[in-house]
Amino acid sequence: MGQLAFLRMFILVAISIDANDNRRHVHVFYKGKRHQHSLAKIWIESNGQQCVEIAESSLSPKDNEMLIAAINRHWEFINEQVTKAFNGEKTVSIDIEK
Numbered sequence: 001m002g003q004l005a006f007l008r009m010f011i012l013v014a015i016s017i018d019a020n021d022n023r024r025h026v027h028v029f030y031k032g033k034r035h036q037h038s039l040a041k042i043w044i045e046s047n048g049q050q051c052v053e054i055a056e057s058s059l060s061p062k063d064n065e066m067l068i069a070a071i072n073r074h075w076e077f078i079n080e081q082v083t084k085a086f087n088g089e090k091t092v093s094i095d096i097e098k
Helices: 016-020 061-073 075-086
Strands: 002-007 010-014 025-030 040-046 049-057
Touching: 010 061, 010 075, 040 061, 040 075, 049 061, 049 075, 061 075
Parallel strands: none
Antiparallel strands: 002 010, 010 025, 025 040, 040 049
C-alpha cells in the first residue's frame, strides 16, 4: 500500500492489488487511524487521460469536492506515485492543501 498525499484529516492511498482494475484510482482514509475501511474511492483517469471523479464515497459532497480539486491540482504527482505503488516501488507522500 502506497501513501500518496495528506489533505487535512485524510490520506490518499494506492493499493498495489488494485493494479488490474480497469481504471486507476486512489482510496481515501482518515489520517492516523488504523484498521479501517476506505471512506472513498476516486478514479483519477479514464483511458489513460486525467479524469478525476468519485467512484464511491461515504463522505460529504463538500469533502468530495475538496478531494477532487486537490487531486486535479496534483494529478501528475499522484499518478506517478500510483504507478510506483502498482510496480511495488516505494512511494513518496506529500502534504497538499485544499
